[in-house]
Amino acid sequence: MQTQSQSQSQAPLPAQDGHVTADGRQIGGVMMEMKNITLRFGGVVAIKDISFDIRQGEIRAIIGPNGAGKSSMLNVISGFYHPQEGEVWFKGYRRGPMKPYEVARLGIARTFQNIALFDGMSVLDNIMTGRLNRMKSGFLAQALWWGPAEREENLNREAVEKIIDFLEIQNIRKTPVGRLPYGLKKRVELARALAAEPQLLLLDEPMAGMNVEEKEDMSRFILDVNDEFGTTIALIEHDMGVVMDLSDRVVVMDYGRKIGDGTPDEVRSNQDVIDAYLGVAHD
Ligand SMILES: Nc1ncnc2c1ncn2[C@@H]1O[C@H](COP(=O)(O)OP(=O)(O)O)[C@@H](O)[C@H]1O
Ligand SMILES: [Mg+2]
Missing domain, CATH: 3.40.50.300 (P-loop containing nucleotide triphosphate hydrolases)
Structure with missing residues (x-):
């Protein structure tokens, strides 16, 4: 990085690995x-x-x-x-x-400049999609509610409920996202990103x-x-x-x-x- 111009240099930081x-x-x-x-x-x-x-x-x-x-x-x-x-x-x-x-x-998880949620789905289900990457059981097992899939589903629900509490959106958890005002949609998007932990x-x-x-x-x-x-x-x-x-x-x-x-x-x-x-x- 030494050869870079000044405007491209890194911000000055303490030399040690980490600081308070x-x-x-x-x-x-x-x-x-x-x-x-x-x-x-x-x-x-x-x-x-x-x-x-x-x-x-x-x-x-x-x-x-x-x-x-x-x-x-x-x-x-x-x-x-x-x-x-x-x-x-x-x-x-x-x-x-x-x-x-x-x-x-x-x-790594993200939200978008233009909201990218499923309008027809509830807040809860939108947030659940944030966990798809974490789910291990196959689709069939999920659909049929068998053994490991059921346990996994329960764990996912718990994690999502924690995020819903954290972001204070309990009262809208069943509401279709399309009906929410803009500010709350943005919060649901944040919730979905957080669901991926x-x-x-x-x-x-x-x-x-x-x-x-x-x-x-x-x-x-x-x-x-x-x-x-x-x-x-x-x-x-x-x-x-x-x-x-x-x-x-x-x-x-x-x-x-x-x-x-x-x-x-x-x-x-x-x-x-x-x-x-x-x-x-x-x-
Ligand atoms: N998918 C794309 N195809 C073509 N041009 C793009 C695309 N995404 C961004 N650009 C162009 O790249 C430049 C930077 O855009 P963007 O990253 O959206 O800027 P910002 O987020 O700072 O407003 C703009 O000129 C934009 O038109
Ligand atoms: Mg932009």
Whole structure:
């Protein structure tokens, strides 16, 4: 990494493997490392030679104007897009091209910028789909309710009920998702991602389109997930107040490039970031 330009360097961090934040949270070693990632769609360069890492236990924000390449980056992390150049490292291993379900099995779960739930299904059943990757019994055994399948089903139900309690959505567990207001749909999407018990949770604009109260609720849940389950979180968010409150470190993207990387205070005072992003109004 020594040869990279300053704007591509990693955020300064303590040399030791892990540290404790000012608010007492434990940050560990590097969990995910993106090295010189370039992603093209035909002639469009969505991501240009970007490197950054995500540490165990941290909340890492990705910010930048529309079209900057943020969702594309999340899609590279989740295995949905394969970069033409660069390397993706997860927990010390270089990841080859993988199918999204293989990435999910590694312990990575995500929510989408545009809600992707089954409208006609209940909240409970939507959240259950988040556990599909974890189910071992075959479909036939599941359908016929035999032995191991029944035990597995019960365990899955228990795990899902725990998440429903945690996110305070008991009262809507039987409601079809299509009938819910937007803010609650976003919460159900978070619940479904959590049902996979991920080690790394990817959130693409979890608070977009929410009112102030809904944003506060979602912020609190994100912090609680990180705190209680120790889940590492990477999130894309436009509201700078939210980013400042939630994140340990921030990557700033603009036109597919990385123009800043550091603590919220560091990126807020970075002139490149101010010029490209913070100086202009959003939303
Ligand atoms: N599947 C795709 N096919 C073609 N172009 C894409 C695709 N996904 C993203 N892009 C392009 O890549 C660029 C970055 O998009 P995106 O990652 O969605 O940005 P952001 O999430 O920061 O708004 C845009 O120019 C967008 O049009
Ligand atoms: Mg996006």
